[in-house]
Amino acid sequence: MRIVIAGGHGQIALRLSRLLSERGDHVVGLIRQPEHADEVRAAGAEPVVLDLESASVDDVARAIEGAQADAVVFAAGAGSGSGSERKETMDRAGAVLLADGAEEAGVRRYVMLSSMGADAHSRFDGDPVLRAYLRAKGAADDDIRARTDLDWTVLRPGTLRNEPGTGKVRIDRSTGGGFIPRDDAAAVIAELLATPGTSRQTIEVIAGDVPVPEAVAALAH
Structure with a gap:
């Protein structure tokens, strides 16, 4: 497969790039x-400089087509150090722009890395920036779906951690709270891309006891 990853320098994206390139896929990291760029190359992906907060739909479509x-x-x-405004311009609008670009380029398969608790109308009463993040992710999810x-x-995914992955997860429409190593979250995305019949589903994932390939295969329809 040939796969474009938006946020190519992110922690999960770099892990995902390694997994995909190791199995023979061609990866482009935006x-x-x-x-x-050098870190993205080291992970096995081809870096392409494209800022989703300033790019046009045509810019994104050209990168996908290229x-x-x-x-x-x-x-x-x-990112964790940003304020509420950038949750809107990146976490929501960036995801929507990538979808617009994919549609213009004629690419149907789209995997959205969202967040447990994402809800366009979240009433989370703690940190207002986190509430803005959950609302932005939820609105992006709604648009994509x-x-x-x-x-x-x-x-x-549940709370993301940097500890080594186990290769085992729990996937369901609702898993309840929990955590997942970033290694395993990346492995789930890689498996989703390789498994037909896993589209048009919103799923949660946390650490568990089912091997990733088996857990993803169970989603196929």
């Missing part, structure tokens, strides 16, 4: 900052 992509993955984000020209999957 990045904002040219200085991140990669001759079979699928796109939204793994970008404003409303599209008939995309074979989308929305993946909502």
Whole structure:
């Protein structure tokens, strides 16, 4: 497969790039900052500089077409140090822009890395920036799921950790709270891309006891 990953320098994106390139897929990582290109290359992906907060739909479509992509993955984000405004411009609008670009380029497969608790109308009463993030992710998910020209999957992981992956997860429409190593979240995305019949589903994933291939295969319809 040929896959474009938005947010190509992100922690999950770099892990995903390694997994995909190791199995023989061609990966393009979209990045904002040219200085991140070497790390993206080291992970096995081809870096392409494209800022989703300033790019046009045509810009995104050209990048996807140039990669001759079979699928796109939204793994970008404003980051933990950003404020509420960038949750809107990146976490929501960036995901929507990637979908618009994919549609214009004629690419149907879209995997959305979302978040457990994402809800466009979230009433989370703690940190207002986190509430803005959950609302932005939820609104992006709603937009993606409303599209008939995309074979989308929305993946909502639990709390992400950097500890080594186990290769085993729990996947369900609702798993309840929990955590998941970033290694395993990336492995689930890689498996979703390789498994026909896993589109048009919103799923949660946390650490568990089912091997990733088996857990993803159970989603196929």
